[in-house]
Amino acid sequence: AQSVAQPEDQVNVAEGNPLTVKCxxxxxxxxxxxxxxxxxxxxxxxxxxxxxxxxxVKGSYGFEAEFNxxxxxxxxxxxxxxxxxxxxxxCAVRDKGSGSARxxxxxxxxxxxxxx
Amino acid sequence: xxxxxxxxxxxxxxxxxxxxLACHQTWNHNNMFWYRQDLxxxxxxxxxxxxxxxxxxxxxxxxxxxxxxxxxxLPLTLESAASSQTSVYFCASSESGGWxxxxxxxxxxxxxxx
Numbered sequence: 001a002q003s004v005a006q007p008e009d010q011v012n013v014a015e016g017n018p019l020t021v022k023c024x025x026x027x028x029x030x031x032x033x034x035x036x037x038x039x040x041x042x043x044x045x046x047x048x049x050x051x052x053x054x055x056x057v058k059g060s061y062g063f064e065a066e067f068n069x070x071x072x073x074x075x076x077x078x079x080x081x082x083x084x085x086x087x088x089x090x091c092a093v094r095d096k097g098s099g100s101a102r103x104x105x106x107x108x109x110x111x112x113x114x115x116x
Numbered sequence: 117x118x119x120x121x122x123x124x125x126x127x128x129x130x131x132x133x134x135x136x137l138a139c140h141q142t143w144n145h146n147n148m149f150w151y152r153q154d155l156x157x158x159x160x161x162x163x164x165x166x167x168x169x170x171x172x173x174x175x176x177x178x179x180x181x182x183x184x185x186x187x188x189x190l191p192l193t194l195e196s197a198a199s200s201q202t203s204v205y206f207c208a209s210s211e212s213g214g215w216x217x218x219x220x221x222x223x224x225x226x227x228x229x230x
Contacts, residue, residue, distance in 0.1 A: 004158075032215050043120075043206055043221035044159075051216045090158060096215050103174070104219060106151075106158040 002027045002095035006107035013081050014115050021076040021110045023091030032094040033074040034104065035065055039087045047089075050074060061085070081114045088112075119143075122207050122222040130230055135194040137225050139207030147210045148190040149219060150174075150182065152203040159206065165190055197229045 003026045013019045025031055032051055036044040048059025055067045065076045076089060091107040120141040129135050139148065146167050151159040161174030163182040171182050179201060181193045194201055204226050208219040 034218070036221075041224075043223045044208075046218050046220065049216070049218060094215055103161055103164070106160075108156055108158040 002031075002093050002105045004091050004093050004105055004107040006089075006091055006110045008110050009108075010111045010113070012113045012115060015083055016080055019078050019081040019085070019112065019114070021089050021091075021112060023074045023076065023107060025072050025074060025091075025093045027093060027095035030096045031072075031074075032096065033065070033067065034092040034094075035059065035063070035074075035076050036090045036092065037087045038090065038109075044090060047076070083114045083116050086112055086114045120207060120209055120220060120222040122205075122225050124225060125223065126226045128228045128230065129197050131197060131199060133197050135197050135227065137192045137194075137205055137207075137227070139190045139192065139222060140188055141207075141209040141222075142188065143209060143211070143220070144187060145209035145211050145220075146187070147212075147217070147219075148184070149208040149210075150180070150190065150192045151206045151208065152176065152201075153206060153224070154203050162192065162205075163190075194227075197227075199229050201227065202229045203227060 005024045034049045035047040038044050048057050050057045050067045058064045063078050089110050092104045123138045149164040150162040153159050160176045162180050165171050165184040204224050206224050207222040210217045210219045
């Protein structure tokens with residue numbers, strides 16, 4: 001079965017510093033990986049996804065994520081954090097090898113707080 | 117602009133009552149999904165549909181039902197609301213249903229069952 005772990009419930013970073021939100025996954029086949037962001041009282045917004053090819057994926061709002069197959073990780077990064085980046089971030093995976101109905105499995109979320 | 121809407125945004129109901137949450141999308145997407153969001157659990161899939169008249173159970177489907185009579189709508193019904201169903205509910209839709217498909221989410225409905 002596919003699964004996603006976000007090991008940090010909370011990440012704090014100072015404005016202007018680089019940020020990293022961690023995600024590790026477990027799949028039986030090839031993973032398709034997604035990052036979403038949720039602002040207070042809003043739905044999830046798509047940030048980026050890894051399908052194949054270049055391990056560094058660039059997405060919306062200056063975010064990027066690095067796929068590392070050997071470490072089964074897909075960490076979200078941004079070179080310089082903004083206060084407006086403060087939100088709840090979700091990693092999600094779809095496992096092509098699972099034989100399942102192509103469902104997305106979400107991590108439990110990481111609350112990012114950028115301090116001014 | 118195309119969008120996905122949910123109504124109501126907030127609902128308070130009593131144990132045992134039937135409740136229906138609406139989801140409407142104007143993207144003409146074939147695929148629609150219902151999730152619930154609970155602290156510490158992320159999002160968990162309740163039901164999903166890959167087209168009109170198609171419905172499937174997700175990870176946490178007990179006590180919920182859906183029906184798909186047109187492309188735009190996937191209402192979620194709680195047959196007999198329980199306090200354990202207090203949660204935030206999100207509807208999502210996607211175009212192709214393929215492995216690389218991106219899901220787009222509505223604003224959510226906060227349901228409280230007293």
